[in-house]
Structures are given as C-alpha cells and as structure tokens.
Amino acid sequence: MRELILLRHAHAEPAANGQADLDRPLSPHGLAEAEAAGRWLQEHKLVPDRVLCSPARRTRETLEAVLERTGYVEQRLEERIYDAVPGTLAALLDEHKEVERLLVVGHNPGLEQLVALMHSGQSGDYRGMPPASVAVLSLPMEAAIEPGIARLTEFWWP
Numbered sequence: 001m002r003e004l005i006l007l008r009h010a011h012a013e014p015a016a017n018g019q020a021d022l023d024r025p026l027s028p029h030g031l032a033e034a035e036a037a038g039r040w041l042q043e044h045k046l047v048p049d050r051v052l053c054s055p056a057r058r059t060r061e062t063l064e065a066v067l068e069r070t071g072y073v074e075q076r077l078e079e080r081i082y083d084a085v086p087g088t089l090a091a092l093l094d095e096h097k098e099v100e101r102l103l104v105v106g107h108n109p110g111l112e113q114l115v116a117l118m119h120s121g122q123s124g125d126y127r128g129m130p131p132a133s134v135a136v137l138s139l140p141m142e143a144a145i146e147p148g149i150a151r152l153t154e155f156w157w158p
Helices: 028-043 057-070 086-094 110-120
Strands: 002-008 050-053 074-077 101-106 134-139 151-156
Touching: 002 057, 002 110, 028 057, 028 134, 050 057, 057 074, 057 101, 086 101, 086 110, 101 110, 110 134, 110 151
Parallel strands: 002 101, 050 074, 050 101
Antiparallel strands: 002 134, 134 151
C-alpha cells in the first residue's frame, strides 16, 4: 500500500492592493496552523518520502513550517497544483506512483474534490477541507488514481 497525504495551505493574508494571488503570504494564524499540521504529521509518523507543492507563496510557507517539524525530504514545486481540478491532480499523482508516501500541498476546491473522488467515487460528494487540514489516503501500490480507489485513513484540521 502507498499513502497520499493531501495538505491544504493554512490561512493566508488577503491580497494587498495590486498583489498577485500567488504572492499572498500566510497570516500569523496560518503560520500557527501550519506548525500544528507539522506536529500532527510528526506525531502520527506520517513523514513523506517526497513533497509536491504549489508555487503559491502560502503553500510554500505552509510546507516550510511543516517540514521544520517533520524533517526535510525531497521537495518539488509543481505549477500544475495551483488552481488544479481533480483530473489534473490525479494525472500528476500518477506520475509519482513509485513514491510510498507522497505529500501534496495545494488548494481548494481541487484537493477536497480529489479526496472525495478517490474515496467515495464522486467528486461532488466532498465535505470540505479547512485551511491547514490533512487528508491521508491509502491505496494499492502502483494503482492508477481513479474514482473509489483509496480509503480515507485519517483526516485532521487545526
């Protein structure tokens, strides 16, 4: 079995006048949430083998706070995560089938829809992922990402 850990970025500051969405930083509250997510992952021994992260500043800052707790692992910025729909995320995950525990740091609604699709088979059957929440999915090693392929084994939020 392999595990997919999906982490939504923590709370971010609203965009300043003229600031691009990609450049929004974490708020102080968001930084505390990201640190809490890192503690939770560490306590549950869910240290990833590889991380794929959206290039948005808020996702990178979330990841940095998490890795300060869990320890540093292989990281890749992946532009396709930003503003991704479940199909885009599924294709990206399929490119990393060999990774036993993969962490993806991204955004809603794509992440929450992907969790629902992989677990229940329907992307419209999602319950939401609050900022800094973590969903852990277990699926057969080498299995393609498809509807209903995974079991949701953990769900946490600060």
